[in-house]
Amino acid sequence: MNHQPFEDWLLNDKLINPKQKLELDGHLRICSYCSALAETGKALRGVKKVSPAAGFSARFQARLAVQRAAERRRRLWGAILFTFGGLVMLTWIAWPYLASFFASPATSITSLIEWGVFLITTLRAIAQAGSVLLDVIPGFLPPFVWMVLVSALAGISLLWSVSIWRFVRVPRGV
């Protein structure tokens, strides 16, 4: 059955003249689909709004208070962990130098220079060793090990990206 132009009138809520209305009424008597379209349209226009139970804003205030308390707790624990962790790291790194500095300032300056020289030579050695390994290892490792390594790196990258996305994302619609 041809539903045009009746379906178009019904879907677009078009204003129709009396002659068109007679045509539409005649079509609706014989077409169950267009009749259902008209009935659902009428039901949709006749819908009523429902209201929440009384005290909605009070319940919202309570939820907001819970959320704020949780946020405060999270921030407090974050600050404590960050400060404590930072202090432990700093102490661990600085302890040998602090100890030697207090024992003898001249010795500590010498050891600081020694440490700097050691650091530079170590980095150079690591870079050299790395380049040698990169030249040699590809020949030793079978393809599946490379696949595992690359997959693991991709997994870690994905995890990292998802973590950043979850941290910075804004809810949809905002």
Place this chain on the structure above:
Amino acid sequence: MNDELAWVLQAQQGSDEPFTQLVEEHQTHVYNLCYRMLGEPEAAEDAAQETFLRAYQNLHRYDQNRSFATWLLSIGAHYCIDRLRRRKLSVFSIDEENDDGTTFEIADASSPDPEAESVKREDRDRLHILLKDLDETDRAAIIMRYWYDYSEIEIAESLKLTVSAVKSRLHRARRALAGMWQEDEHRSPRTRAERRVYESPAF
């Protein structure tokens, strides 16, 4: 400056009282959208609360050139769409509507004919059940169009769609509803023919 914008500005500066006024003002709009989207009073209450919470947390992002109600409904609609998608993933089935007294349909005080009102109510309930079978975004578009009288442009802004996509979704949803309505009539043939309305109030 209207009251609403003044409340928004005060709330943006960290004052709670104006935001409570905004909640009071828009609670029915937001709750109604969530109820029609999710189909259950408890889920609707939770979603409406979450919508206001998200609005509160993102108040600094609100564009004052936009209607606050549209912004709220946009947040609510997206939240409900995401929630329905999660439901689908967890193979959760939407049970029959459970009106346990937490939801109140605003009574039509001007109803002269109780029988006609009862038929209308039956149709509304039927429609409410059929809505659950629509695609989430189509459902949101239909609700905004018919419950809130939103234009296609407003729906497009709220749902982050193009106007032509909204039009096509509305048509698809109306066709799907009509199809389900027909099937429903075939399953339970009653004396609907007697009360079938051949015309739309729009004409």
